[in-house]
Amino acid sequence: xxxxxxxxxxxxxxINVDSSTPVLWVLRDELKLTGTKYGCGRxxxxxxxxxxxxxxTRSCITAVDTVNGEEITTIxxxxxxxxxxxxxKAWMAEDVPQCGYCQSGQIMTxxxxxxxxxxxxxxxxxxxxxxxxxRCGTYQRIxxxxxxxxxxxxxx
Amino acid sequence: xxxxxxxxxxxxxxTATAAGAGLVIGxxxxxxxxxxxxxxxxxxxxxxNAWIIVRPDNQVIFKVTKxxxxxxxxxxxxxxxxxxxDLDWSTIKVEQALESDGTGGSRSIRGLWKPLRKAGAKAKxxxxxxxxxxxxxxxxxxxxxxxxxxxxxxxxxxxxxxLAIAASKLPVPDKVSLKNPSDFKIIGTxxxxxxxxxxxxxxxxxxxxxxxxxxxxAFVVRCPIFGGTFKSMDTRKAMAIxxxxxxFEVSNGVAVVGSTTWAALQARxxxxxxxxxxxxxxxNSDSIAEFLRKQGRKRAAKGxxxxxxxxxxxxxxxxxxxxxQVPFQAHATMEPMNCVVDVQPDRCxxxxxxxSPGDARKQAAKITGLPKDKVxxxxxFLGGGFGRRAFNDFIGDALEVxxxxxxxxxxxxxxxDDMRHDYYRPASRHIMAGGLSSDGxxxxxxxxxxxxSILFGQMFKYPVPLKDKLDIVALEGAKNIAYAIPNIxxxxxxxxxxxxxxxxxxxxxxxxAYANECFIDELAESAGQDPLQFRLTYLxxxxxxxQVLKMAAKKVNWGxxxxxxxxxxxxxxxxxxxxxxxxxxxxxxxxxxIQVHRxxxxxxxxxxxxPSIVRSQIESAIVYGLSAALKGKxxxxxGGVVQGNFHEFEVLRFHEMPKIEVYIVKSDEHPGxxxxxxxxxxxxxxxxxxxxxxxKRIRKLPIKAEDLKS
Numbered sequence: 001x002x003x004x005x006x007x008x009x010x011x012x013x014x015i016n017v018d019s020s021t022p023v024l025w026v027l028r029d030e031l032k033l034t035g036t037k038y039g040c041g042r043x044x045x046x047x048x049x050x051x052x053x054x055x056x057t058r059s060c061i062t063a064v065d066t067v068n069g070e071e072i073t074t075i076x077x078x079x080x081x082x083x084x085x086x087x088x089k090a091w092m093a094e095d096v097p098q099c100g101y102c103q104s105g106q107i108m109t110x111x112x113x114x115x116x117x118x119x120x121x122x123x124x125x126x127x128x129x130x131x132x133x134x135r136c137g138t139y140q141r142i143x144x145x146x147x148x149x150x151x152x153x154x155x156x
Numbered sequence: 157x158x159x160x161x162x163x164x165x166x167x168x169x170x171t172a173t174a175a176g177a178g179l180v181i182g183x184x185x186x187x188x189x190x191x192x193x194x195x196x197x198x199x200x201x202x203x204x205n206a207w208i209i210v211r212p213d214n215q216v217i218f219k220v221t222k223x224x225x226x227x228x229x230x231x232x233x234x235x236x237x238x239x240x241x242d243l244d245w246s247t248i249k250v251e252q253a254l255e256s257d258g259t260g261g262s263r264s265i266r267g268l269w270k271p272l273r274k275a276g277a278k279a280k281x282x283x284x285x286x287x288x289x290x291x292x293x294x295x296x297x298x299x300x301x302x303x304x305x306x307x308x309x310x311x312x313x314x315x316x317x318x319l320a321i322a323a324s325k326l327p328v329p330d331k332v333s334l335k336n337p338s339d340f341k342i343i344g345t346x347x348x349x350x351x352x353x354x355x356x357x358x359x360x361x362x363x364x365x366x367x368x369x370x371x372x373x374a375f376v377v378r379c380p381i382f383g384g385t386f387k388s389m390d391t392r393k394a395m396a397i398x399x400x401x402x403x404f405e406v407s408n409g410v411a412v413v414g415s416t417t418w419a420a421l422q423a424r425x426x427x428x429x430x431x432x433x434x435x436x437x438x439x440n441s442d443s444i445a446e447f448l449r450k451q452g453r454k455r456a457a458k459g460x461x462x463x464x465x466x467x468x469x470x471x472x473x474x475x476x477x478x479x480x481q482v483p484f485q486a487h488a489t490m491e492p493m494n495c496v497v498d499v500q501p502d503r504c505x506x507x508x509x510x511x512s513p514g515d516a517r518k519q520a521a522k523i524t525g526l527p528k529d530k531v532x533x534x535x536x537f538l539g540g541g542f543g544r545r546a547f548n549d550f551i552g553d554a555l556e557v558x559x560x561x562x563x564x565x566x567x568x569x570x571x572x573d574d575m576r577h578d579y580y581r582p583a584s585r586h587i588m589a590g591g592l593s594s595d596g597x598x599x600x601x602x603x604x605x606x607x608x609s610i611l612f613g614q615m616f617k618y619p620v621p622l623k624d625k626l627d628i629v630a631l632e633g634a635k636n637i638a639y640a641i642p643n644i645x646x647x648x649x650x651x652x653x654x655x656x657x658x659x660x661x662x663x664x665x666x667x668x669a670y671a672n673e674c675f676i677d678e679l680a681e682s683a684g685q686d687p688l689q690f691r692l693t694y695l696x697x698x699x700x701x702x703q704v705l706k707m708a709a710k711k712v713n714w715g716x717x718x719x720x721x722x723x724x725x726x727x728x729x730x731x732x733x734x735x736x737x738x739x740x741x742x743x744x745x746x747x748x749x750i751q752v753h754r755x756x757x758x759x760x761x762x763x764x765x766x767p768s769i770v771r772s773q774i775e776s777a778i779v780y781g782l783s784a785a786l787k788g789k790x791x792x793x794x795g796g797v798v799q800g801n802f803h804e805f806e807v808l809r810f811h812e813m814p815k816i817e818v819y820i821v822k823s824d825e826h827p828g829x830x831x832x833x834x835x836x837x838x839x840x841x842x843x844x845x846x847x848x849x850x851x852k853r854i855r856k857l858p859i860k861a862e863d864l865k866s
Contacts, residue, residue, distance in 0.1 A: 017418070018398060018422075020418075022418070025416065028417070029416045029417050032367055034358065034361075034364070034365035034367075035357065035359070037362075037364075037490075037491070037539075038492070038568070039571065041570060041801075042571070042801055042802075044803055045571075045802050047490060078357065079357055088357060091352070092348070095348050095768060095772075096356075097349070097352055097355035098226030098772060098776060099224075099225050099226030099489075099490065099491070099537070099538060099539050099540045100226070100355030100539070101490040101540060102490045103355050104358050107356060125810075127811075129810040130810040133809060134779075135488060135489060135542075135779075135780065136540060136779075137775050137778065137779025137808070139810045139813040140813060143810075143813075
């Protein structure tokens with residue numbers, strides 16, 4: 001089986017898998033990074049969102065051979081040691097999650113948005129977050145938390 | 157391990173001392189059958205199904221016996237015991253109990269409110285007694301405060317942990333007094349959820365996240381036709397896939413096993429199965445609608461009969477009639493069904509996202525032939541439940557595969573499996589009639605519910621003929637309408653099909669409230685009265701419904717002019733012992749596109765444990781209900797479900813979210829349910845608002861643009 005090199009959460013990882021394997025299953029089955037979730041397998045729900053070279057990407061429809069040598073950040077790598085990312089802090093302050101299953105994806109999408117647009121308007125938040133489904137309906141708290149995180153980033 | 161047991165008529169409480177364990181309080185919290193659960197507990201040394209442990213090192217552990225599926229039991233239940241025990245909330249550690257109870261029916265808090273309070277009060281009393289003995293003082297000179305016992309006259313203090321061993325040797329008191337709600341310090345606060353820190357960095361463990369040594373990965377392919385069965389297959393191409401391990405028939409279809417998820421998935425795609433289509437392969441949504449229509453004309457079972465509805469309808473000045481139709485709905489939890497199982501010769505372990513762990517154990521014992529006490533059921537976090545996970549079909553799949561492979565198995569349903577093999581909210585048809593007197597008084601109300609029965613249907617497989625038996629569950633929210641009308645008749649007619657049906661958040665209350673609350677609006681219009689005033693007239697005997705309705709109306713300044721293009725509709729409904737009113741504010745453009753801008757919700761759910769969780773549950777129920785009212789539905793073609801994924805079964809997304817305001821009535825009443833009661837009013841509130849905007853009555857869900865185009 002072909003060999004791939006990925007830089008995952010700052011670590012160089014060598015993986016031998018079928019080249020069509022989606023990054024989602026490489027993370028979950030090969031690397032046991034289970035924070036990234038399977039929701040639909042077709043890029044429709046956003047539960048599998050990770051950052052590839054900083055961009056929010058659906059790992060369930062991204063074959064490993066298309067990202068050889070690239071940098072991938074998963075929910076496990078969002079915090080720096082014990083220091084939470086501002087989005088994670090905001091998520092805790094607003095007590096966003098309910099069942100929690102979609103939240104890794106929600107947080108990764110929000111973090112990528114804020115990296116790109118540190119002070120997003122509601123329309124920017126709509127455009128980014130509508131890619132991620134939450135069946136528990138945490139949307140209202142997510143909006144508050146994204147604004148909360150933006151405020152924190154602004155203050156430094 | 158030495159046990160002390162005290163059983164009285166109402167509850168069961170037990171302490172145990174084990175070397176270094178400290179004070180351990182267990183208490184049985186049976187879901188359905190109190191006696192049965194208590195006797196199971198008695199024969200085991202110490203395996204009560206809910207407990208709190210005060211360790212000598214001051215660690216306090218609360219074991220949650222309900223499945224955490226987002227509704228907040230990991231927070232609200234420990235808050236109740238912490239309150240009565242005067243625990244330091246910040247030190248409490250929450251874990252899932254190994255032996256969990258069934259979860260559903262918005263029952264967790266309302267069922268555990270008293271047992272948890274009593275257990276907490278008894279534990280506190282024992283700690284007080286232990287301190288008094290240690291200091292050789294009167295117990296009434298001691299007080300409990302924030303995880304400590306204090307001797308008032310001297311100011312001496314013990315941490316609970318210091319007393320844990322001594323307290324565990326004391327008898328459990330028979331009677332204790334509970335706190336006065338005005339003294340609550342923890343109950344009633346917006347304490348942050350204890351599971352949130354686990355859910356923001358991927359640490360929360362769902363069943364699919366469990367990895368075992370030597371584990372294989374499996375899918376079970378089901379027949380796309382309900383009632384169809386396996387006939388034959390060609391496995392050559394599938395087994396040629398790198399990593400394909402085995403393919404074999406199981407009870408629910410064909411299992412495909414691989415060395416990784418992807419290998420199993422590729423093998424599955426290459427597998428060629430021939431199905432025996434069975435007798436229901438021609439079933440489709442139109443034929444089901446026609447079947448419901450026909451059933452609706454037949455004699456139905458009486459659920460309620462007040463006065464003489466027949467005569468009252470004959471004598472009415474105006475008779476209003478309407479038929480409302482509701483489609484099948486999928487649960488579509490974000491986490492598809494899945495389960496990790498390790499069947500070994502002498503024991504079986506399961507990691508399951510289930511609302512019914514007791515049934516999972518039974519299934520495991522049956523499939524493996526092991527005694528039940530050799531089965532360990534670990535309830536993980538549930539990635540949404542909404543009633544779907546009361547059914548354990550996915551667990552059976554995993555058990556059969558692990559048993560056959562003699563290996564640990566991770567079994568995952570693809571989203572398409574999950575959507576096409578759900579236990580759907582029953583499709584239903586509601587035949588309504590109402591009669592008004594010449595002065596516009598509502599004299600009579602009749603409601604015939606025509607729907608598949610969950611209880612007498614194929615909850616346990618395929619249709620069981622139901623000969624005019626009354627399914628009382630199907631009339632929940634229909635039979636018990638709050639409106640005081642002199643003549644009422646409510647009936648049920650079964651309409652079972654091959655489509656499996658099950659509990660779907662708020663169950664039949666969702667369909668029945670939609671019919672009730674749209675129809676009362678139609679009657680108000682016929683009577684020439686304001687929908688709010690009309691409702692209030694007939695709610696005179698229902699103070700709690702009246703209060704939430706008036707409060708909601710006040711919050712939106714009901715009846716006052718709205719900004720251009722905005723329209724409001726209201727609805728109220730009581731379910732699961734809570735009373736809810738909602739006002740939806742919508743706009744409809746000339747292409748028929750509906751936007752819900754704002755929803756105001758008032759709820760009287762009795763004593764509130766955690767208002768923040770109540771608000772989030774209401775938001776959640778509204779979003780779930782809006783998806784069903786405005787977005788997707790499940791349709792049937794060629795005997796199976798058409799929709800497979802979120803592009804075909806649409807759900808409410810972020811940008812479609814209305815602003816939701818929740819107002820909670822202050823109340824000392826026994827707690828009511830919270831997970832479900834927020835759902836039933838949303839569809840009728842929106843439908844009534846759409847009527848206000850367009851003049852079109854909405855008698856079919858979901859509301860679609862093509863039905864509204866002007």
